[in-house]
Amino acid sequence: MAAMTVAFQGELGAYSEQASREFFGRDIDVSPSPAFPEVFDKVTSGAVDAGMIPIENSLAGSIHENYDLLLENDLHIIGELKLRIVHHLIANQGVGLDEVRRVISHPQALAQCRDYLRSLKNVTVEPVYDTAGAVRQVKNSGARDVAAIASAQAAVDYGLTILKSGIESNHQNYTRFLAISREPRSETGDKVSIVLSLQHHPGMLFKALGVFALRDIDLMKIESRPLTGTPWQYLFYIDIAGSLEEQRIQKALDHMGEITTLLRVLGCYPNGRIADGSSVIVRKSSPGGSS
Amino acid sequence: MAAMTVAFQGELGAYSEQASREFFGRDIDVSPSPAFPEVFDKVTSGAVDAGMIPIENSLAGSIHENYDLLLENDLHIIGELKLRIVHHLIANQGVGLDEVRRVISHPQALAQCRDYLRSLKNVTVEPVYDTAGAVRQVKNSGARDVAAIASAQAAVDYGLTILKSGIESNHQNYTRFLAISREPRSETGDKVSIVLSLQHHPGMLFKALGVFALRDIDLMKIESRPLTGTPWQYLFYIDIAGSLEEQRIQKALDHMGEITTLLRVLGCYPNGRIADGSSVIVRKSSPGGSS
Numbered sequence: 393m394a395a396m397t398v399a400f401q402g403e404l405g406a407y408s409e410q411a412s413r414e415f416f417g418r419d420i421d422v423s424p425s426p427a428f429p430e431v432f433d434k435v436t437s438g439a440v441d442a443g444m445i446p447i448e449n450s451l452a453g454s455i456h457e458n459y460d461l462l463l464e465n466d467l468h469i470i471g472e473l474k475l476r477i478v479h480h481l482i483a484n485q486g487v488g489l490d491e492v493r494r495v496i497s498h499p500q501a502l503a504q505c506r507d508y509l510r511s512l513k514n515v516t517v518e519p520v521y522d523t524a525g526a527v528r529q530v531k532n533s534g535a536r537d538v539a540a541i542a543s544a545q546a547a548v549d550y551g552l553t554i555l556k557s558g559i560e561s562n563h564q565n566y567t568r569f570l571a572i573s574r575e576p577r578s579e580t581g582d583k584v585s586i587v588l589s590l591q592h593h594p595g596m597l598f599k600a601l602g603v604f605a606l607r608d609i610d611l612m613k614i615e616s617r618p619l620t621g622t623p624w625q626y627l628f629y630i631d632i633a634g635s636l637e638e639q640r641i642q643k644a645l646d647h648m649g650e651i652t653t654l655l656r657v658l659g660c661y662p663n664g665r666i667a668d669g670s671s672v673i674v675r676k677s678s679p680g681g682s683s
Numbered sequence: 684m685a686a687m688t689v690a691f692q693g694e695l696g697a698y699s700e701q702a703s704r705e706f707f708g709r710d711i712d713v714s715p716s717p718a719f720p721e722v723f724d725k726v727t728s729g730a731v732d733a734g735m736i737p738i739e740n741s742l743a744g745s746i747h748e749n750y751d752l753l754l755e756n757d758l759h760i761i762g763e764l765k766l767r768i769v770h771h772l773i774a775n776q777g778v779g780l781d782e783v784r785r786v787i788s789h790p791q792a793l794a795q796c797r798d799y800l801r802s803l804k805n806v807t808v809e810p811v812y813d814t815a816g817a818v819r820q821v822k823n824s825g826a827r828d829v830a831a832i833a834s835a836q837a838a839v840d841y842g843l844t845i846l847k848s849g850i851e852s853n854h855q856n857y858t859r860f861l862a863i864s865r866e867p868r869s870e871t872g873d874k875v876s877i878v879l880s881l882q883h884h885p886g887m888l889f890k891a892l893g894v895f896a897l898r899d900i901d902l903m904k905i906e907s908r909p910l911t912g913t914p915w916q917y918l919f920y921i922d923i924a925g926s927l928e929e930q931r932i933q934k935a936l937d938h939m940g941e942i943t944t945l946l947r948v949l950g951c952y953p954n955g956r957i958a959d960g961s962s963v964i965v966r967k968s969s970p971g972g973s974s
Contacts, residue, residue, distance in 0.1 A: 450914035456744045457794075474914075499790070499810075503748075519790075519810055564912050597905065598889065598896035605889035613917075614888065614907055621855050623741040623765075626904075 396441040399423040399434040404675075405524035405546030407477060411569040412444040414667040415473045426521075428457055432465045435572055442470070443572045449477070450566040452500050454615050458570075459629050462587070462658055469570050469585055469659025470577040476669035477565045479505050481556040482527050482547045483539040489555050494518060496526045497541035505541055507561040527552060545672050568664065580635045581661035583612065586645070589619055589627050589654040596651070597628070603647045604632055607640050627654070636660040687732040690714040690725040695966075696815035696837030698768060702860040703735040705958040706764045717812075719748055723756045726863055733761070734863045740768070741857040743791050745906050749861075750920050753878070753949055760861050760876050760950025761868040767960035768856045770796050772847040773818055773838045774830040780846050785809060787817045788832035796832055798852040818843060836963050859955065871926045872952035874903065877936070880910055880918050880945040887942070888919070894938045895923055898931050918945070927951040 398420050400408035409422055423440050425431045435443040445461075448454045462469070479501055483492060492515060495502070499519040502509065509517055520526050526540035531550045539555060540546075547554050590596040604611055610633040619625040634641040636657070649655050689711050691699035700713055714731050716722045722734040736752075739745045753760070770792055774783060783806060786793070790810040793800065800808055811817050817831035822841045830846060831837075838845050881887040895902055901924040910916040925932040927948070940946050 448909075450909050451911060453747050453909055562912055564914050566914050594899055594901040595896040597902055598892040601889040601892060605886040608885060610885040611888055613915075614905075616905055616907070618739075618741050618744055620742060621853055623855050623857050624859075624904075 395419055395421050397421040397423055399425050399431045399440040399443045401425050401428050401431055401445065402522040403524040403528065405527065405543060405549045406522055407475060407543055407567060408444055408446060408569065410543060410545060410669065410671065411446070411473050411475045411567070411667070413673065414475065414671065415444060415471060415569070415571055416442065418671075418673060428461055432461050432467065432572070435467055435574060436465055438574070441573070443467075444569050445572060446567045447472075447570045448568045448613075449500065449504075450564055450568075451504055451560075451562055456617060459615065459617055462572075462629075463627065463656070467572045467574060468576040469661055470573045471571040471581075471661045472583075472664030473569045473571070474566045474664050474666045475569060476667065477504070477560065477567050478544070478558055478669050479541050479560045479565075480544055480547060480554045481539050481559055482530065482542055482552050483555050484530060484534060484536060485551070485553050487536045487539070487553065487555070491536050492539045492555070493537040495539050495541060496520045496529060498523050498526070501541045504561060504565060505559045508556075508559040524549070548672050549675065566666070571661075576659060577661055580637045581659075582633065582635055583631055583663050584634055584636060584641060584660045585629070585631050585658040586648075587627055587629050587654070587656050587658060588648065588652040589625070590651070591653055592625060599651055600628070600648065603644050603651070607644050609634055609640065609644055686710055686712050688712040688714055690716050690722045690731040690734045692716050692719050692722055692736065693813040694815040694819065696818065696834060696840045697813055698766060698834055698858060699735055699737060699860065701834060701836060701960065701962065702737070702764050702766045702858070702958070704964065705766065705962065706735060706762060706860070706862055707733065709962075709964060719752055723752050723758065723863070726758055726865060727756060729865070732864070734758075735860050736863060737858045738763075738861045739859045739904075740791065740795075741855055741859075742795055742851075742853055747908060750906065750908055753863075753920075754918065754947070758863045758865060759867040760952055761864045762862040762872075762952045763874075763955030764860045764862070765857045765955050765957045766860060767958065768795070768851065768858050769835070769849055769960045770832050770851045770856075771835055771838060771845045772799075772830050772850055773821065773833055773843050774846050775821060775825060775827060776842070776844050778827045778830070778844065778846070782827050783830045783846070784828040786830050786832060787811045787820060789814050789817070792832045795852060795856060796850045799847075799850040815840070839963050840966065857957065862952075867950060868952055871928045872950075873924065873926055874922055874954050875925055875927060875932060875951045876920070876922050876949040877939075878918055878920050878945070878947050878949060879939065879943040880916070881942070882944055883916060890942055891919070891939065894935050894942070898935050900925055900931065900935055
């Protein structure tokens with residue numbers, strides 16, 4: 393049987409690849425993609441079997457572009473994974489920490505290592521497209537004054553050296569990833585993600601949350617997003633504890649439909665396990681071409 | 684009397700400068716700052732009289748770093764302004780649109796012009812530190828194949844040419860700015876911003892919103908942010924309609940204090956007016972040094 397193929401944003405060695413393998417299995421085929429819309433496009437067209445997208449980081453908050461893309465695309469959330477994010481400072485072989493003058497990485501990784509970066513003297517930071525791409529850039533430049541912040545996987549892939557591990561300001565650094573697919577999950581789950589919009593009347597959100605509270609349904613997350621084209625009107629992305637097979641959940645969603653101007657179920661799936669982020673694979677052929 | 688000094692993030696010509704002048708007056712002195720924490724630091728230390736920070740864009744959503752900084756710093760919101768954001772494609776004098784191969788700007792400006800940028804053939808985009816800085820970079824490079832996305836003010840300041848105006852995907856593009864100060868506003872307002880956290884029990888947010896709903900107090904905005912160090916626990920930033928001088932608002936805040944683990948009033952201020960974003964000033968000395 394052919395392995396399934398999973399699309400993610402970023403290059404080989406990105407945290408999203410690690411999440412994909414932790415969720416779908418180490419031996420999947422992966423499809424690195426330049427941006428999030430491409431991940432959704434590949435899943436929609438059938439070019440891949442599934443996608444893996446980060447939706448929220450425990451320090452930096454939600455990845456809003458992916459909330460917007462969940463609404464724009466007609467896909468289903470089939471599962472989630474919480475990946476512990478361990479950031480490493482990575483440089484060319486033989487480079488010492490005192491030689492580094494510039495650190496490049498994804499803006500969110502730079503923000504998450506803010507305290508460590510501030511402790512370095514005479515070092516400037518520069519945002520780039522993604523973490524693994526930053527490592528490739530360091531490798532290709534051969535520079536001794538540039539380092540990247542990325543995963544251990546990226547350091548292994550490109551044969552570079554890790555100057556310092558665990559440089560994130562807060563070690564309670566987890567990213568929650570969602571697995572997305574064309575078809576909803578066939579088995580039931582214990583978490584339901586929905587998106588809704590409300591007319592702007594006083595007390596409307598209170599009413600909407602009452603739909604769940606009055607049925608003792610636990611709200612696990614609420615996120616507001618601007619409703620494009622109507623300034624200061626919002627969409628609400630809500631996760632509730634429960635299964636679509638439960639009558640009280642079905643009744644609650646029916647009830648919610650009475651008071652919303654838009655309501656969509658994005659998926660029902662099991663609460664995600666936590667992966668400790670320590671797994672690294674050795675590739676048959678390295679993206680760095682050096683091993 | 685000396686003019687007041689207002690700090691903002693970005694270089695001269697940034698949208699935040701425009702917001703500062705629209706709110707505090709055209710003749711203020713301004714203090715451009717490399718990053719948001721510096722704006723808060725300058726206000727806190729008394730180096731400037733006030734700061735002007737973007738908090739939310741009608742298309743892209745909230746600027747979360749500034750929500751975090753409002754909590755970390757002991758400052759007060761004294762007012763708000765909604766600035767219409769009009770993006771322009773700006774290049775060196777004499778450059779034609781067909782020569783442009785690379786477009787640089789702040790990541791949010793690039794995202795807001797995504798549709799227009801996709802319509803250009805063979806053009807790559809590159810995120811940089813801020814919009815006005817992108818214009819300076821184009822000017823200093825003298826390049827004919829690079830353009831910046833920024834305000835008309837930045838084009839005027841650096842004496843560059845506007846290739847195309849109004850290139851934002853959605854013209855309902857407003858950024859809401861907050862004016863921050865060491866002292867709370869002396870006069871009353873009609874909007875109160877608070878931040879709170881709750882224990883994680885089913886129905887807690889419903890209870891919290893009930894404090895306002897049961898008193899017919901209108902909720903104008905709710906935003907959730909991760910509570911740093913405690914994964915999947917959230918802070919809620921809430922704007923309500925009302926004044927701190929009203930008894931029902933005071934009673935509601937007292938009531939809220941009974942059920943929250945943290946509660947802070949960030950400010951009470953008048954609902955902000957909308958500025959159409961068309962104002963441009965002519966400086967005595969240009970930051971570009973060319974006029």
